[in-house]
Amino acid sequence: MSIILGAIADDFTGATDLANTLVKQGMRVVQVIGVPSGPPELGDAQAVVVALKSRTAPVDEAVSQSLTALDWLRSLGAKQIFFKYCSTFDSTDKGNIGPVSDALLEALNAEMAIVCPAFPTNHRTIYQGHLFVGDQLLSESPMKNHPLTPMCNSNLVDLMNKQSAHSVGLVPALAVRMGAMEIIQSLEQNTRDRHRFAVVDAETDEDLLEIGIAISDHLLITGGSGIALGLPHNYRRAGLMGTGQDAATPQVPGKKMVLAGSCSTATRAQLEYIKGRWPTYQLDMDKLTEPEEEIVKVCAWADAQPHDAPIVIYGSAEPKQVAIAQQKFGVEQSGQMMEFALSSCAKRLFKSGFRQIVVAGGETSGAVVSALEVTNLRIGSEIAPGVPWTESLGDQPMALALKSGNFGKESFFEDAFEMLS
Numbered sequence: 462m463s464i465i466l467g468a469i470a471d472d473f474t475g476a477t478d479l480a481n482t483l484v485k486q487g488m489r490v491v492q493v494i495g496v497p498s499g500p501p502e503l504g505d506a507q508a509v510v511v512a513l514k515s516r517t518a519p520v521d522e523a524v525s526q527s528l529t530a531l532d533w534l535r536s537l538g539a540k541q542i543f544f545k546y547c548s549t550f551d552s553t554d555k556g557n558i559g560p561v562s563d564a565l566l567e568a569l570n571a572e573m574a575i576v577c578p579a580f581p582t583n584h585r586t587i588y589q590g591h592l593f594v595g596d597q598l599l600s601e602s603p604m605k606n607h608p609l610t611p612m613c614n615s616n617l618v619d620l621m622n623k624q625s626a627h628s629v630g631l632v633p634a635l636a637v638r639m640g641a642m643e644i645i646q647s648l649e650q651n652t653r654d655r656h657r658f659a660v661v662d663a664e665t666d667e668d669l670l671e672i673g674i675a676i677s678d679h680l681l682i683t684g685g686s687g688i689a690l691g692l693p694h695n696y697r698r699a700g701l702m703g704t705g706q707d708a709a710t711p712q713v714p715g716k717k718m719v720l721a722g723s724c725s726t727a728t729r730a731q732l733e734y735i736k737g738r739w740p741t742y743q744l745d746m747d748k749l750t751e752p753e754e755e756i757v758k759v760c761a762w763a764d765a766q767p768h769d770a771p772i773v774i775y776g777s778a779e780p781k782q783v784a785i786a787q788q789k790f791g792v793e794q795s796g797q798m799m800e801f802a803l804s805s806c807a808k809r810l811f812k813s814g815f816r817q818i819v820v821a822g823g824e825t826s827g828a829v830v831s832a833l834e835v836t837n838l839r840i841g842s843e844i845a846p847g848v849p850w851t852e853s854l855g856d857q858p859m860a861l862a863l864k865s866g867n868f869g870k871e872s873f874f875e876d877a878f879e880m881l882s
């Protein structure tokens with residue numbers, strides 16, 4: 462059986478975010494971790510989301526991983542391809558979003574594709590091509606301090622023009638607010654103006670639904686999970702899709718833990734909230750140059766905690782502390798040191814019975830889920846907008862929640878585990 466939608470996500474939390482939106486809109490979705498090496502277990506999936514760890518990878522690697530995923534998704538019969546990136550357009554100076562979008566556009570021989578990271582439910586909106594986080598421009602939001610992808614430019618047309626080899630235009634709010642027909646006309650104008658990409662303004666879910674209708678015949682869609690809101694409706698209208706899946710909460714017994722590597726404002730507030738309620742352990746960057754001793758110590762600490770509350774292991778730190786670590790060890794290296802420590806803890810603690818796991822941060826989730834050798838995820842019920850519980854498929858299942866750094870309110874960790882008990 463052919464799938465309808467094939468998606469390529471540039472990080473693991475972004476992949477579950479997109480899968481969650483599609484499931485909520487009634488699609489049967491399987492999320493796979495990388496392109497499967499053996500025969501895929503996709504059941505009756507209507508959409509497949511491939512989670513990559515390509516957001517901060519070298520450009521060539523990000524492009525080649527994405528093209529491999531594209532080939533595989535096309536071999537499954539995907540009629541539409543979705544390149545999912547962050548709702549805050551996270552990209553390094555070298556910027557992978559442009560080159561990956563270019564490569565996909567060209568491989569699909571598509572005339573043009575939209576660029577729309579808007580996610581109004583989580584307060585990411587686009588107006589006149591500028592990305593806002595709440596009432597702040599992206600470049601004035603805490604995203605300017607991101608450890609790996611500091612975002613210092615809010616103008617998506619400009620950013621995408623710098624990252625892509627193609628010309629980039631705009632579908633302005635004025636057209637979007639007038640609905641799908643006007644959006645189609647604006648997209649056609651962009652094509653006449655020789656733009657191969659068009660940033661599309663979107664301030665509300667209604668905007669996203671209209672944009673969804675306007676791009677029903679696009680071979681490639683690029684954006685955040687918000688723009689997926691309207692796609693299942695298109696497939697239903699075209700007679701491609703029947704019933705959806707039940708997003709049941711995973712029933713996996715085991716000890717509970719949080720592993721946090723995200724340094725976002727939201728994650729730091731969630732950690733502050735939980736300190737004093739549950740046992741917490743902060744990993745010290747200085748001890749991670751020779752990590753084995755620290756990893757053994759934190760795992761022994763974790764095993765010794767009473768089992769009535771989740772334990773929390775985190776590296777997350779304030780921007781100042783992150784800057785000090787980056788000066789000492791380098792930007793990439795410090796990120797990798799923390800990811801290695803957290804993923805090593807995950808591996809060892811899984812063996813001692815921790816099977817209900819929340820991970821905070823996209824890169825961190827990539828490292829943890831890969832270390833745990835997870836291959837497929839079933840999407841379960843939603844904890845907060847953009848973050849579902851998932852269940853890893855295989856002999857030794859786990860309940861996993863992969864939380865995008867900036868998602869969730871203060872009580873997120875508590876809310877998550879309350880759903881399981």
Ligand SMILES: Nc1ncnc2c1ncn2[C@@H]1O[C@H](COP(=O)(O)OP(=O)(O)OP(=O)(O)O)[C@@H](O)[C@H]1O
Pocket residue numbers: 472474475607608609722723724725746776777778782783786787795796797798799800821822823824825826864865866867
């Ligand atoms: N104390 C620290 N010093 C330096 N780097 C750190 C520290 N703690 C965590 N990191 C690194 O910061 C990076 C955070 O990125 P990650 O993608 O995990 O979170 P995020 O960007 O907030 O989440 P998302 O991508 O879902 O929005 C990781 O590479 C992590 O290892």
Ligand SMILES: O=C(O)[C@@H](O)C(=O)CO
Pocket residue numbers: 472474475476478479546547548549580685686823847865866
């Ligand atoms: O779009 C978002 O903000 C998230 O799904 C994400 O990609 C975080 O890494």
